[in-house]
Structure formats: structure tokens, C-alpha cells
Amino acid sequence: MKVAFIVFNDLTLLDFAGVYDTITRLKTMKFKNNLSWDICALTEMVRDKHGFKIIPDKVRNNLGKYDAVIIPGGMGTRSLQNDSEFIDWIKTAQNVQHKISVCTGSLILGAAGFLKGKKATTNHNEYESLKQYCSEVLKDRIVEDQDVITSGAVTSSIDLGLYLCEKWAGKEAKEKIREAIDYPL
Amino acid sequence: MKVAFIVFNDLTLLDFAGVYDTITRLKTMKFKNNLSWDICALTEMVRDKHGFKIIPDKVRNNLGKYDAVIIPGGMGTRSLQNDSEFIDWIKTAQNVQHKISVCTGSLILGAAGFLKGKKATTNHNEYESLKQYCSEVLKDRIVEDQDVITSGAVTSSIDLGLYLCEKWAGKEAKEKIREAIDYPL
Numbered sequence: 001m002k003v004a005f006i007v008f009n010d011l012t013l014l015d016f017a018g019v020y021d022t023i024t025r026l027k028t029m030k031f032k033n034n035l036s037w038d039i040c041a042l043t044e045m046v047r048d049k050h051g052f053k054i055i056p057d058k059v060r061n062n063l064g065k066y067d068a069v070i071i072p073g074g075m076g077t078r079s080l081q082n083d084s085e086f087i088d089w090i091k092t093a094q095n096v097q098h099k100i101s102v103c104t105g106s107l108i109l110g111a112a113g114f115l116k117g118k119k120a121t122t123n124h125n126e127y128e129s130l131k132q133y134c135s136e137v138l139k140d141r142i143v144e145d146q147d148v149i150t151s152g153a154v155t156s157s158i159d160l161g162l163y164l165c166e167k168w169a170g171k172e173a174k175e176k177i178r179e180a181i182d183y184p185l
Numbered sequence: 186m187k188v189a190f191i192v193f194n195d196l197t198l199l200d201f202a203g204v205y206d207t208i209t210r211l212k213t214m215k216f217k218n219n220l221s222w223d224i225c226a227l228t229e230m231v232r233d234k235h236g237f238k239i240i241p242d243k244v245r246n247n248l249g250k251y252d253a254v255i256i257p258g259g260m261g262t263r264s265l266q267n268d269s270e271f272i273d274w275i276k277t278a279q280n281v282q283h284k285i286s287v288c289t290g291s292l293i294l295g296a297a298g299f300l301k302g303k304k305a306t307t308n309h310n311e312y313e314s315l316k317q318y319c320s321e322v323l324k325d326r327i328v329e330d331q332d333v334i335t336s337g338a339v340t341s342s343i344d345l346g347l348y349l350c351e352k353w354a355g356k357e358a359k360e361k362i363r364e365a366i367d368y369p370l
Contacts, residue, residue, distance in 0.1 A: 014343075014366065017202035021339070024235040039237060050209040052224060055238035124367060153367035154206070155343060158199075181199065182309060182338035184369075 001168070003037040004066040004093070006105075007056055008086070010076030013048040015102040015157050019070055022161025022177055023168075029180065031165075031173035038066075042089055049075050063093035068164075072157070073103025073123060081111040099148045100164070102157040106130055106150045118145040123153040158183055186353070188222040189251040189278070191290075192241055193271070195261030198233040200287040200342050204255055207346025207362055208353075214365065216350075216358035223251075227274050234260050248278035253349075257342070258288025258308060266296040284333045285349070287342040291315055291335045303330040308338040343368055 005020055026032040040063065041056035048054070063069055071090070080086045090112040093099060099114050106122040109115055110133025120134040121127075121143045130137050141156045142149065142163050151160040162183070166174035178185075190205055211217040225248065226241035233239070248254055256275070265271045275297040278284060286294050291307040294300055295318025305319040306328040315322050326341045327334065327348050336345040347368070351359035363370075 012206065014202045014206035017199045017206075020235070020237070021197065021199035021202075028235070037235075045240070050205070050213070050222075051242070052205070053240035053242075055230070055240060057236070057238075153365070155366050155368040158340060180338070181340050183340040 001032065001035050001067045002065065003035070003068045003070060004040045004058075004063050004096075005037060006069060006071045006090070006108075007039055007041045007046045007054055008074075008076050008080060009043070009047055010049045011046070011072050011074035012103060012154055013050070013052055014154050015072035015074060015105065018155060018157025018159075019072075019100075019102060019161040019164070022158060022181065023164050025177045025180060026165055026169050026173060029173075029176060031169040031176075035168075042086055060089060063090070064095055066093070066096050068098035068100060069093040069096050070100045071102070071105035071108050073101070073105045073107075073154075077104040077107045081107045087111050097147060100160070101150045102160060103151070103153050104129075107133070109148060109150065110134060114148055115150075118148055119143055120145065120148065120150040121152055122150065125153075186217065186220050186252045187250065188220070188253045188255060189225045189243075189248050189281075190222060191254060191256045191275070191293075192224055192226045192231045192239055193259075193261050193265060194228070194232055195234045196231070196257050196259035197288060197339055198235070198237055199339050200257035200259060200290065203340065203342025203344075204257075204285075204287060204346040204349065207343060207366065208349050210362045210365060211350055211354050211358060214358075214361060216354040216361075220353075227271055245274060248275070249280055251278070251281050253283035253285060254278040254281050255285040256287070256290035256293050258286070258290045258292075258339075262289040262292045266292045272296050282332060285345070286335045287345060288336070288338050289314075292318070294333060294335065295319060299333055300335075303333055304328055305330065305333065305335040306337055307335065310338075
């Protein structure tokens with residue numbers, strides 16, 4: 001199973017780190033040995049909204065070869081949802097089995113057309129912005145509808161990560177990882 | 186107020202991101218306009234334990250000019266606690282007002298001699314390893330003793346961040362930031 005973590009300028013680092021740190025443990029804690037991942041971007045370097053500098057593993061790569069694509073949120077999504085070059089790149093994930101977002105990452109999934117006719121969620125301040133892209137905005141922390149899983153604001157990224165751990169490797173894996181990161185029940 | 190976030194090879198990204206994403210909001214949400222920070226390392230590039238590549242703002246800089254130094258945990262701490270070059274660099278923070286760690290970052294504070302005669306905490310699997318460096322290991326999520334604040338495993342980084350928000354900017358700032366990141370009470 002191959003996962004693409006999407007990064008972009010003005011992302012929220014904790015949106016990324018919550019789900020990244022939990023699901024990569026599926027491999028390091030030996031629950032899912034065939035798991036691999038790349039950090040993917042459209043640019044050679046990315047800065048989060050506070051200036052933190054990230055070097056992606058892959059630049060402008062075809063996302064169609066992954067089994068899951070995960071998009072974090074952040075102020076950057078507000079302009080990127082209208083950036084045709086960025087959205088065209090995201091659209092290469094059209095046939096990816098699991099399209100996943102944290103926080104306002106759902107605006108990017110929406111702009112790529114992946115939320116059409118589906119239920120989804122986003123940051124609690126952006127429910128209105130998401131309406132144009134999906135059939136219904138839910139206020140739940142995690143929403144799964146067919147090939148799309150969306151989650152709420154920032155720290156819901158950890159809950160999303162644990163949700164994916166259970167979905168992909170079972171309850172025991174999820175519980176052991178929850179204990180390892182000492183995340184309250 | 187100037188904060189140094191220390192990064193190193195084989196750190197745990199969520200240890201870093203929890204406290205980083207919360208306290209940098211003190212500035213972006215305008216609770217503490219004089220807050221600034223640098224990502225500091227001993228090397229030009231750092232990789233977390235899963236390969237994520239970070240470019241620090243400052244390399245091998247004197248840490249003595251900061252008001253707070255924050256050290257995350259991760260597998261890298263196990264060898265770095267015995268790496269005299271790294272620990273000599275950390276010792277430049279000797280007179281820094283707030284010496285702070287997440288998870289096994291406390292082993293680094295300890296190796297630098299900053300925990301002598303003080304109470305501290307660390308990852309729940311490393312209480313024994315920390316004993317050599319401090320007067321008493323507590324099993325609390327956050328422990329403050331004089332100039333040192335230590336926290337527990339991975340996700341305690343978010344609690345630590347919110348604790349620092351309240352300490353440095355008051356209860357309202359902490360509560361607004363907790364709401365913004367949608368972290369459960």
C-alpha cells in the first residue's frame with residue numbers, strides 16, 4: 001500500500017503531522033510491512049504557514065499510482081482551490097482508492113471534483129465554503145463516503161490517523177498506536 | 186520573546202508539531218505580537234524517523250540568546266544523549282529562561298545537566314532512562330520545576346503547547362487556541 005502525503009505552502013503542520021505520525025507507525029510498529037509513502041508537492045520546497053521548511057520526496061509526480069492520497073489543511077487551501085495548475089495535479093489522483101483530507105484540505109478535494117454527490121466535513125469555520133463542492137456538509141470529526149474520508153479541524157488529524165490505522169490494520173493496531181502516542185481515549 | 190525549536194535526525198514529528206503549531210498561534214492569532222522563533226539544528230538538513238525532510242532556519246547557532254528552548258523526542262535522543270558535540274551545543278542554552286522538552290527530549294535536557302536536582306517526566310516507556318538525570322521522575326503529562334518544563338509521550342506535545350499558551354499569554358489565549366485546533370477538553 002502506497003500513500004501520498006500532499007504538502008503545499010501555507011499548510012498547517014499539525015494537520016499533516018497528526019495523520020502522518022500515526023499511520024507511518026503501522027510500518028515501524030510492524031502492523032503493515034507493505035506500507036510505503038512519499039511526501040509530494042508541486043514545488044521543490046514548501047513552507048508551512050509559520051515558515052517551517054519542508055523538502056518533499058516527489059515533485060509534480062503522477063498521483064494515480066498511489067492507494068491513498070492525504071491532503072492537510074491550512075490557509076494555503078483558500079487560494080489553491082482556485083489554482084488550476086495545483087488542482088490539475090491533484091486531479092491525477094482521480095482513480096486513487098482512498099482520497100483523504102484533514103481540515104480545509106477538503107476544499108482541495110472538492111475543487112478537484114472528488115466530493116460531488118458525497119457527504120464531507122472540514123474545519124468548523126469553513127462549513128459554508130465546503131457546501132459548493134459536496135452533497136452535504138456534516139459536523140462530525142470524521143466522515144467517510146465511498147472513496148473519500150474527510151476530517152475536521154487540526155487535531156482531528158490524530159483521530160483520522162487512528163481511524164485509518166483501524167481501517168487498514170485492525171483494532172489492535174489502532175489501540176497499540178494510540179497507546180504509543182499516549183492519545184487520550 | 187524568542188523561542189528555539191530544536192530538530193535532529195530521528196525525531197518524532199508529532200512531538201515537534203504539537204507544541205510548535207499551538208504556540209506559534211500566539212503570534213498569528215495576535216495574542217503575543219513580540220513572539221518569534223527559529224527552527225535550530227546541528228546539521229543543514231534533518232530527517233524525522235520516517236524520512237520527512239526538514240530544513241532548519243539556523244544551524245549550530247548559540248542557543249543562549251533565546252528565551253525558551255524546546256526539544257522534541259524521538260529515537261534519535263537515545264544516541265544523541267551520548268553525543269558530546271550535540272550535547273555541547275545544547276549546553277549553550279544553559280542560561281535560557283525556559284528549557285522545555287516533549288517525550289524523550291527530556292533525555293537531552295538531562296544529558297546537558299539541566300535536570301539536576303529537579304523533577305521531570307518523559308515517555309511512559311522511558312521513565313527508567315530518565316532517572317539518572319533528575320531528582321525524581323513523575324508520571325504526569327506535564328511537569329514544571331524552576332526553569333524546566335517536561336512533558337510525556339507524543340500527543341502530550343499539544344497539552345504542553347496549550348500550557349505554554351496560558352503561561353505566556355493567559356487563559357483566554359489558551360482557550361481560543363484550543364478551540365481553533367479543535368482539541369477536546
